[in-house]
Amino acid sequence: MAYFPTRWLTLAAFLLIGCAGPPAETVPVWGRFEHTFTTAAGPDTRIAVTFTGPDGTTRTVDAFWDGGTTWRVRFMPEAQGLWRFQADGPAAQTVSGTFEAVPAPDAANPFLRHGAVRVSDTGTHFVHADGTPFFWLGDTAWNGALLASEADWQAYLQHRRAQGFTGIQFVATPWRTAYTDAAGQVAYTTGADGLTINPAFFQRLDRYVDAVNEAGLLAAPVLLWALGDPAAMPVPGKLPEAQAITLARYLVARYGGHHVFWFLAGDENYSGERAERWRRIGRGVFGEGHPAPVTLHPQGMQWHVEALRSEPWLDVLVYQSGHGDDANTLRWIHSGPPAQHWASKPIRPLINAEPPYENHLAYQSRRPHTAYTVRRAIYWSLLNAPPAGVTYGGHGLWSWETRPAVPLNHERSGMAPPWHEALAYEGSQDMTHVAELMSTIDWWRLRPAQNLLADQPGRDDPARFVGAARTAARDLALLYLPVGGSVRLSEAAGTTAYWFDPRTGARHEVEGSRQTYTAPDDQDWLLVLRGGRPLRGGRPLRGGRPLRGGRPLRGGRPLPWQARTG
Structure with a gap:
């Protein structure tokens, strides 16, 4: 990761620490601390808050505007002990305090038990902070956080977690298949005054991102989806660079205290001038350091890696083999660029984040992809490079249909069933067996x-x-x-x-x-x-449980593993 801790060494810092009061709150290590404050500073103001750990290590994050004069800052402590925080800029005199990071009470949550996810020292896969390997088994719910009811979202997450999935890919702002969220809200507007954030949109989204982590799943939000018609809506990935950076930095400030895997952009062709544009945006958003992994989601069978591989903010190389089924597509998956270039330096984890979606019409044959064709692409993708993980997708669930329909602006994908029917596809059960197999072998080697x-x-x-x-x-x-x-x-x-x-x-x-x-x-x-060693243990995972309606999300209240002040 491109995060380099620093230490306070000055006398002034020592005096500031010595004069601070007792901690007002406690939060679990690897949980989330949130502090709310008020200031008359305008929404476009950058307010940086520096957190100092028990050993003097510091990390600076941005606070975010939440409407009116309300601001918040969120932070994930990685060490047990007393933490102190102090804002810079216009809020420096009013934003400061302490909290105590304590051992996590919820041993069942993998992030609280093992810590945040990062790229391994070998550069080939993910590990938790304590070194435990993390296998990315993602599910595609692009529209889920935008369109699902809270009860349905909760039920979906619990079902996928029971099946052995470890992460969820979703779009964090309106895009070509959902112009607004379920409440009819947009994330931002554009005009003569530039980009204006709509806090109400993100206040709703908060509960959905909270729920992903509460279920023990890594949240993988796409910040700036790039493909779309600007005449229909202000496409996030086509915003002027300064506005795109502002929007993405807002999302990072708001959700940087969560357990996340950032997809900076989605469905883009990162070549030529486009590569240079995203190089500048990536540096503008993540150039000052970031503890969570960052990637880019490309268009189908596009190999953008060589143009951007050396960017220090790009931690993971994601590709999309797409929804074709001809001989050329099959060769691309098992013998194409991922297989040919995985060992190029610097080595990065390689993940097929969009193999064919089950029941999606194939581009060439126009027949629906089956559990077999999906499974075949997934296992080929796990063996064409050092395995780091893979993502599954089901037609109807990715677009979160509530009745049979062709997904918006995806006419050639075919009729999709409601999400709850797509949830039970045979191929999703096959992913349980992917998780079972990986739990019994040292896949990372x-x-x-x-x-x-x-x-x-x-x-x-x-x-x-x-x-x-x-x-x-x-x-x-x-x-x-x-x-x-x-x-x-x-x-x-x-x-x-x-x-x-x-x-x-x-x-x-x-x-x-x-x-x-x-x-x-x-x-x-x-x-x-x-080679002669007995099989490692590993209990079989339970199959997906039937939906039971799901309990409502606890909107507005702290989750068991987070604390808030202010």
Whole structure:
């Protein structure tokens, strides 16, 4: 991450700390502290607040305007002990105080138990603050936080969490498929006076972002969706650069105290002058440091990586394999730019954040994508580079339809069912088995290993491509066979082996070490090879629970793991 802590070393700082009063509030370590204050400063004023930890480490975040004369600042403490905060600028005389960061009471929440998510030192995957590997298994709910009722959103999150998902991708401002939120509100307006934030829009959104973290899921908001018609609405990603930076910085100030994975932009082609534009916007938003990971969401089969890979604010490389199903698309997924360039420096986690959506019409055949075609793209994506994670999407849920409809401005995607029907797609249950498999292996040690194969059937038919990965220690290998059959290895690999059924999660043990393995049938299978060590534990995840209506979100009140003052 591009975050470099500093320390207070001056006598003045020492005197300020020594004179501060007792802490007014407590907040769990890795929870969220919020302080509310009033000031006559205009909405466009930047008010920076510096937080000083128990060891003297400091971090500065922006406060945000919340309507009228109300301002707030949110912060996530990463260490136990006494924290102090002090504003700069016009609020310096009135905004200061202390709070105590205490051990988290909710051991079930992974972020409170292990800490915030960051990129690993190897640059290949995510880890929590305590070093625990974090596997990104995202779900696509682009319109969810904008259009869902609070009860439905809560029920959806609990269902996905029970299935083993670890994060939710959603759009944080109106875009081409939702011009307003469910209350008819817009996030901002533009005019002669520039960009004007609408706090009421974000006050509603607060409860939805809170709920994602409360469910133990990483929130992945898209800040500035770029594709859209400016004649229909002021497209966030097409705003003048200064306004785009202002809007994105507002979102970062408002949700930077949450557990997040920032998608700075969505559905953009980051090439040529567009790459330069987003380079400037990225630096304007995240150039001063950021603890949470940042990425960009591109258009389908667009490889923007080389133009922006070295940007210090760009922590994760996301790509979209899209919704095609022809031979060229299949080759792009398993043998295209991600497979060819993952090892280029600096190494970043690579994630397919938009493989084909289940039941979405394929671009070429015009047939709906099935659980199989989605599953195939997902496993290929996990083996074409060091696995960091992948995102699933279901047609009807991503657009949050409440009745059968073609999603707005997506005429070629096909008729979509209501979100609650899409929630039960077969492919989403298959993601439970992705989570189950990853919970039993050291997935973060795997690297692509096509040299493990003596023969690659995908050379003649891209639909038969066998994905393969192995650890540097050669004590674990994982292969994906999309149409069953036999696989011949270039050498004997592992002393124990089993076939993993990606449809049921069942295991079929294989006796003895060999170089040729034959799948149980002609469906897709995964072959897990181990170098003699027994399988690691890992309890099977429960399947998705049926919806029960969901309890209303606790709008306006602190969640169990956050504190507010003011």
